[in-house]
Amino acid sequence: MSLSAKTLFITGASRGIGREIALRAAADGANIVIAAKSAEPHAKLLGTIFSVAEEVEAAGGKALALQLDVRNEAAVRDAMAQAAEHFGGIDALVNNAGAIKLVGVEHLEPKRFDLLYQINTRAVMVCSQAALPFLKKSAAGHIINLSPPLNLAPKWFAQHGPYTVTKYGMSMLTLGMSEEFKKYGISVNSLWPQTMIATAAIEFELGSRDAFKRSRTPAIMADAAYAILSSTGRSITGRLLIDEEILREQGQTEFEHYRFDPEGGSLVPDLFLD
Template sequence: MCLAGRTLLMSGGSRGANLILLAKSDTPDRRLSGTIHTAAAAIEAAGGSALAVVGDVRDEASVQRAVERGVAANCLWPETYIATDAVKNILGGEAAMDRSRSPEIVADAATTILERPASECTGNTFLDMEVLHDAGVTDLSPYGGAGELEYDISVDRPG
């Protein structure tokens, strides 16, 4: 997977490539580690370049202007809980973490989407596991979840 020469504008990425982070979270929250600024600093410390932009993707006119300039606008959502500070500190502690997949599943799905030409892949809503299945990944066990997985509240359970 190669994303060389591409720039990513990512909303909701303030909690941890050439990356422009667009998020509303520019102030610390005691329950969640990191802000848009600390995420940008971590990318730069790892040798990348980053620009933190405080913004709101709910402003349809702003999103439309970006799309008109050739920026793909897609949504990627996890099928299940993802093992993050929000899940641990807000949704249910270690028990919720045990029912979560690792953040790598979202990263792998995002990379798969980002490799597609922007002109051919825009305006979509994806689930992480569907993207990976379409890419030929059939075994999701490396992404964890010790027991029964907890489905995200925004996702219909299978069956």
Template sequence: MGKFSNKTIFITGAGGGIGKAIALAFAKKGANIALVDVKKEYVDSLVEEVQALGSKALALAVDVTDYQSVRDAVSETVAFFGTLDIAVNNAGVVGIGSIEEIDEQEWDRVLSVNAKGVFICTKAVLEVMKPQKSGAIINTASIAGKMGMAHLSHYVASKFAVIGFTNSIAKEVAETGITVNAICPGIIGTGMWRGEGGIADRWKQPGETEAQSWERNKKSLIPQGTDQSAEDIADAVLFIASAPHITGQAIAVDGGMTM
């Protein structure tokens, strides 16, 4: 089954598209998966999918903005599987709005989950990884952590924070055998990009439909001319997790958008 056989992977935001793809990719390699989300029912059905691939799974409800909640989940994961080898701090929320539309509560909501959540999850898993002198941490950032984007200022700020935090912690633990990296998904045709009120809708030119805006922006922004998939991100996460000498990096999977 390869180098992930019987390794334990702790994935937050596992019920979403990218989180689910990462969980299934690791499960196919024989890893045990702690499926973590804000509500247990978001990952209950995924437990069965992981088990169908021959791997063990544990579903956990966690508030990533609460240190004790995350610490309890980490402890339960170690008690259940006996180890915690790789953490994918993937939980996140999106928000779209101009500076006039974003209020303090919306700013705090996005920064709390996306930035504070990564801090808390990293802090909690390092309590396990440091004594064992091994581990890999992958934080989900975004291409929005590498470039500003209109109507996404709070989301962009949170993802820049994730990349800076990742760089800093990678240096702190560089001699412990633990790697810390960020993955930066590009444009995926779901979530904040598509549908009414999404970025493609926001960025419409006069006379354009949302679908036409999507196609125009996709082709103009991405050199390869096509969007990425959740499975593309999962493939990159598996690569980073298996590379002992890649650390402190923010690796984009974006079709060349931020080259």
């Protein structure tokens, strides 16, 4: 199924994976709502909702740039209503906005945990709840949460338990909403990268771009999201998917072109993957 004339509401879409998903869908002629906090240029971070809107239009899609803090449920409801009015509905929600802090319980400030929980777990519920009235009217409604498989190995809790809990909360909401929204014909899935992805979040959390040499570009996540969003009849739902896994299911066998650095070393598996 083409995404032509479909409306995607993407949080955190001003850069990174969210931006790449927007541009991939725009190539089909999709309507893209770029919902993020970044409305003004940042000295260290490229991209704003307006620059991505321009890129979406250039790629063949239609864009609506909305400055949004996903922690504010009233603002989220208003943004969903504005998007639906502007484009005549909403067909997919991509919960891409996220916060990361790889620190254990001993040293994490409670207010930082609040931020992790509000942007990761809580925002999935808030945004999905606000989008639901419009997704019900879509012929093939989708929700994608950028969250990992539920790997309960203690090592994934030992060094950054608070972050792990908030990301796993997203994945558990995926499983719950897939069943809850079955009666509305809405597909709900999680998507996570097989390898580290070269994004600003990784650069600033690790303190450098060195890891980029052993990472893939966001394009693989965009292609995987496209495969999910193009599916119909809940043929893909209730799954905690890995980007390479879903692309292989679709028949893709070549992945070298996704490398950030073709001369880099072995790719680094992402968090929560053994």
